[in-house]
Amino acid sequence: MISRQPYRDPHIGAALLKKMAERLGDRPQTITLMEVCGTHTMAIYRAGIRALLPPQVRLISGPGCPVCVTPIEDIDRAIALTRRPDTLIATFGDMMRVPGSHSSLQREKATGANVRIVYSPLDALKLAKNHPDKTVIFLGIGFETTAPAVAGSLLEARRQGVKNYQVLCSHKTMPAPMAELASDPDLAIDGFLCPAHVSAIIGAEAFRPLCEDHALPCAVTGFEPLDILQGIDMLLDQVMTEQARIDNQYRRVVKPEGNRRARHILYQVFEPDLAVWRGLGPITNSGLRIREDFAEHDAVRQIPLQTAPAPEPTDCRCGDILKGKTAPQHCPQFGASCTPETPIGACMVSAEGSCAAAYKYDQKGIT
Amino acid sequence: MCLAVPMKIVEICDGCAICEIDGVRREASLMMLEEAAVGDHVLIHAGFAIEKIDLVQAEETLRALRDALQTPSDRTA
Ligand code: SF4
Numbered sequence: 001m002i003s004r005q006p007y008r009d010p011h012i013g014a015a016l017l018k019k020m021a022e023r024l025g026d027r028p029q030t031i032t033l034m035e036v037c038g039t040h041t042m043a044i045y046r047a048g049i050r051a052l053l054p055p056q057v058r059l060i061s062g063p064g065c066p067v068c069v070t071p072i073e074d075i076d077r078a079i080a081l082t083r084r085p086d087t088l089i090a091t092f093g094d095m096m097r098v099p100g101s102h103s104s105l106q107r108e109k110a111t112g113a114n115v116r117i118v119y120s121p122l123d124a125l126k127l128a129k130n131h132p133d134k135t136v137i138f139l140g141i142g143f144e145t146t147a148p149a150v151a152g153s154l155l156e157a158r159r160q161g162v163k164n165y166q167v168l169c170s171h172k173t174m175p176a177p178m179a180e181l182a183s184d185p186d187l188a189i190d191g192f193l194c195p196a197h198v199s200a201i202i203g204a205e206a207f208r209p210l211c212e213d214h215a216l217p218c219a220v221t222g223f224e225p226l227d228i229l230q231g232i233d234m235l236l237d238q239v240m241t242e243q244a245r246i247d248n249q250y251r252r253v254v255k256p257e258g259n260r261r262a263r264h265i266l267y268q269v270f271e272p273d274l275a276v277w278r279g280l281g282p283i284t285n286s287g288l289r290i291r292e293d294f295a296e297h298d299a300v301r302q303i304p305l306q307t308a309p310a311p312e313p314t315d316c317r318c319g320d321i322l323k324g325k326t327a328p329q330h331c332p333q334f335g336a337s338c339t340p341e342t343p344i345g346a347c348m349v350s351a352e353g354s355c356a357a358a359y360k361y362d363q364k365g366i367t
Numbered sequence: 368m369c370l371a372v373p374m375k376i377v378e379i380c381d382g383c384a385i386c387e388i389d390g391v392r393r394e395a396s397l398m399m400l401e402e403a404a405v406g407d408h409v410l411i412h413a414g415f416a417i418e419k420i421d422l423v424q425a426e427e428t429l430r431a432l433r434d435a436l437q438t439p440s441d442r443t444a
Pocket of ligand 1: 249315316317318321328331332333334335338339343345346347348349354
């Protein structure tokens, strides 16, 4: 019984919305809730949830799309690697069209670079086995959901003795940027919809410091429309009763302690590191680097490269959008010079970027 | 990017599972699960089963959702 249909029942949706309106009554103040998962962002736009919520509830999108938060320097570095001889770059498809300073992986591929899209890092490992004369470099992006899979591919590379497989690690990790945003007085966040599949790995309890240090309501929430509405209702309950708990709406997948085995795999290969987030800047312990023990598979250690500092395009407001400070529709380029066909920033390129989601489902905007 | 697809395990061989949903089959590594059996529902992400889906909890969530239909509208928090 894994049908999604029961989580889409419009009658239940209407009942939940009514319950929320009753909870809030004629409360004059706005309640600002942030979702920090690109899949939530897409689901919220697709179901048109913002327009249905009580007027006091403001739902903003945070830095939940791993492609969007990858700094331009990292894209430039990947592009520089494609220009090396005997190198094959393997990547998730989302990265192909992201503009670096001067090019994109897609453009490099069109002019002859060896870039392959893979569905799994294990497919990249297979490529390495099938091309022993080439160095296969997988672009490791993603949060805690994805990082264990990339770590798993490195453990397999070691087990199978595949020497020509490397990872260029740009992985980021979650609670740290949420704490950063929670302290931002301009945002005045009242609660977080916590990222669901990140939580499957790190566990609902991983948000305890965020929840307690900032007295902030948290709700781990699934991706179906009713999951999201129920998660929002859990947050509203906490706000209205002045509590800060970690509610877990997504118990069918997320355990309080998460997936220990996946975390063990992750931390066997990676260790926490300072990471630079597009839009947010450097944040302590918000990223991963490959451990010394796996240096032979670390593209950064194996292939020293000089890449120039890469400024953000001046006409793109992705930075503010990733912090939830601006809605995509308020960017002057939105829908004009910037569309999914001609994206200026990563937020329009990635299918889960806020600008792409807004363009696809809600061009006028209501925020 | 963190999207994961719920699938059912139909075959297990050598640390790998063949999973199925709507007639589509896909191979996934079981490296991240303590235990898995044919018939289990799992979430697949980037070629790995990242977690099992707990059907009892799923049913409880649905029950709580259906309760919203029965809640008298004068109930407030
Ligand atoms: S609409 Fe385009 S230019 Fe504007 S912030 Fe989004 S990606 Fe950047």
